[in-house]
Amino acid sequence: MKSINLKENQFIQFHQKISFKFDGVKYFGYKGDTIASALLRNNINLVGRSFKYHRPRGIYTCGIEEPNALVQIISEYSEPNTRATIKKIYEGMEIESQNRWPSLENDFGSINNLFSPIFTAGFYYKTFMGPHKKFWKNLYEPLIRRAAGLGKPPKDFKGISNHIHHNVDVTIIGGGLNGLLAAKSFINSNYDVLLIEFEEQLGGIINNSNKISLIDNKEPKDWLKETIQEIEESKNVKILKNTLVTTYNYINHLIAIEDRFVGYKPIEGKVNSTLHKIRTGHTILCNGHIERFLSFQNNDLPGIMLSSSFEKYMCRYGLAPSKEPVIFSNNSNSNSLVYSLIKAGLKPKAYVDSRSGEEIEPNLFDLIRKNDVPLYTNSQIKGAFGNKKIEKILVEDSSGALNEIKCDCLCLSGGINPDVHLFTQSKGLLDWDEKDLTYKPSKPFQPTITLGSASGQFNFDNLNSDVNEKLKTFKVKKLDVKLELNTNTKYNIEKLWEVSPQKKSLWAKSFIDLQNDVTTKDIRQAITEGFDRIEHLKRYTTNSMGTDQGKISSINALGIVSDLLDKKVNEVGTTIYRPPYAPLSFSAIAGRNCYEFYDPERKSPIHSWHLKNGAIFEDVGQWKRPWYFQINKDESMHDAVQRESINVRENAGILDGSTLGKIEIKGEDALEFMNLIYTNSFTKMKQGSARYALMLGEDGMVKDDGIICKISDQHFIATTTTGGAATVLGCMEEYAQTEWPNLKVFMNSITEQYATFNISGPKTREIMKKAFPNINFSNEEFPFMTFQFHEFNGIPIRILRASFTGELGYEIYIPSNSAPKIWDNIQSVGKEFGLAPYGTEAMHLLRAEKGYIIVGQDTDGSITPIDLGLSWMIGKSKKDFLGKRSLTRSDTIREDRKQLVGIIPSNKADKLEEGQHIILDKEIKSPVPMLGHITSCYYSSTLGHDFALAVIKNGHSMIGTKAYASTSSMSTTGVDIVKPVFYDEDNKRLVS
């Protein structure tokens, strides 16, 4: 195929040469070229190998509908499956062809073509069954994956995308003739309008063809320029170019992707695409039409192209891919290609039309006659032949005689379809047009308006009245545009889906889906085998399941199926169109919500101290908490945790508890509210005292726990678990607003306003005395579960005497800004008493020794306070609280509920593990009745052996008995079921 440049072009800058590499060879194109147009300029048409048969494939179209010309962009993180027909070239671009080995010219995989008679629809399903299941995973699948497919996955991809939200009255999709007319009528109206165009330039058909000769007595290009200027100058119409609407959701919500680097190499670290999320009152679809191809033998050979695409290359890219193409059509849409060729001083080698001479438009007839173009009416192309490119075609003329024509390019037109993809995504309904042989939008489901060829108006005669009629719901200007055309005015098409091959052969292939290598034979076979529903047929044959979604071929498949089944096309129906319209990268969807912005990190005010002091962090919700502190690089986690825990038991430890949720509750009815939210009763509680409290769901299950400080009946401070803080506040707000709006109560999160230090251990009192010399820490003055407000060096602090370790302990609450200073002070005065920081793991170990639960670890949303043995915390005299009634439901008073117990190995040297099942028998014989499982398990240096908490059926009454813990190696470990408290059972240390 020899192409020529047509120097007259406004979009290609012929003075600006651009070099790029395709499969390692350097070529030149011009500024404005797509990969496809640049390759065609260099007379390259073999650009890839097909999915299944590895057949040579060329450039078939000039736009987003491209099924064949998919390439890998090596210079952009090796981005695969890029459509060569839309991606613009830039200096230094590196491109590779796909699915070939070792080279595009000599592809080993093309041997598949030889075996193709057996690779029919369902081949894989039927063939790769045996002899053993493992064969699929280990042999067949890896082999098939190697042989079939598209590009290779990209490497180290780190695209950056922004999201932009729009909220407008009207969105016009498509900046072609109708889109511009619609936008024009909205100029300076009271509507916010968004005009979205996929290409770099507005104009659509005006730029892509020579169909229109004059608009309002002006050259179309001049009219276009003026109109665009008018729109750009208007106050209310915004234009988005290089933006493709991919998704049309419910409630007129659109998603569009904008390419920010059209014609340039994306700069690393810069936003390379923008995802527009558009909410709109009305959507006006002006997204035009797509040309169909035709099926005949070897309709996939490089050198075959859609006729409107050929014309688009001429008009938009200043390039005629061939000097003398043959045109094969069954409709009037290809008329303008003949006109364009002749206008450019070229002429078709032959014009083949399946329609009879009477049906062919008279002005086309004249044009062909005048220029001595060989004309074949009532004729069909039986096949195309050649080696890796088209060399000749076989035409059956009206007399049935066969004519061989040598040619290097064949342009096809099988009719046009409105681009109904977005319309059907919006749930609009389609209707088959028997005259125009295509599905057209009929009933919109949302406020959707379709204009122009997108609505099935393939003629221009009703242009004004159509736009005016459909836009009459808006207060906008009436249009009165005069169009003059170069070619025919009435769209005319004759039914033709497929031409059968001249010779019957197992190797003769007429493709229906180029990207997935589906032939018309596959469709026949699927129907014979019973897959005659269109959705089944699609999946069985993989027809229209490629990245192009069968844009140029799916209607042809429906036509063939309807003929085979002898049904109307409307009865066959279409497969459902799902978003996105064209592939959308995950990086665009993710936007900025990735990497360091995926989830915010929350840090305590002491975080930098932890960093300096060997803290290893764990994630708790969004918080970074010190897990344990390494005193040197060689210390293992186990050693660190044991050291920290022993130090708390023997000396004193300090934990950064700033991440605990803190909620302040105030108001006249705060007491009543707290009584309703928590299980405990706060009425008789003294001011200045604190209480461990449980919060239930309405189902009676434990949702959260914490310590409630009562400042007065009108003022409480509650702590929550680190992870539960937001939920607890949300729950309080919900009940305050929805169930008890009569209560005067307010609540607010003060989690980040206050840092919390938990100091505990036998030497704590000495440390506290030294750190806060003005406060009396004696047992009488400062008893267990009380709190006091103090001022220290001008800093207001609150000290609560409570403990989560079982040792004497205090919690200090300090305004976050002053916290580091006080933390440092405590560290320095505590040194002589052996004070050391401990992390969350040691805290977990210490609390488990005391049998304190962690909500979410020892409970899982199916555990009541009674199951935990915490009935004493339930304010039974209270009339009501969250979940109270559920505690007496038949299900919650069952005796065989899973209940919290302690577990120790019968042989103290044995190890236990979290998640182990507790069973009754030593031998594991299936089925094994499982009593429950271990929820927390640690090695305790204090005890000298492993111990665990577990929830097991009827656990409370099993205390004192023996059971077994199953292991992953199918053996069991003998265990004793004990009370869930392993240390200082009578709380002597706590209250000392």
Add this chain to the structure above:
Amino acid sequence: MLIINCPYCGPRDQSEFSNGGEAHVKRPDGSKEIGDREWGEYVFIRANPKGLFYERWVHTHGCRKWFNCVRDTSTDEILVTYKLDEKKPNLNNFKSVVKTPSGEPEVGSGNFTVEK
């Protein structure tokens, strides 16, 4: 993907809100004796109609206020929002946009995009 009209703040993006399930479900008075069944229904049973539905929402990343709305569960369209202390609107005041609300033809499954 909705714009939700918060009765306190005005129209805002759906991502600012959280759904709170069926609205106008009265919590039984805890001080009165009620049976397991009645309480169980309050805790576990909610309506799930196709079509118009009274629903609760909360403006989580906004004013944190709870409010009620009428949503068409088949189209996701929120037809009206109102404050908790306002009377619930009569559902007869709203017309479903199409007869079969998901937009599928009356005959056949939702998979058809062709008018039957």
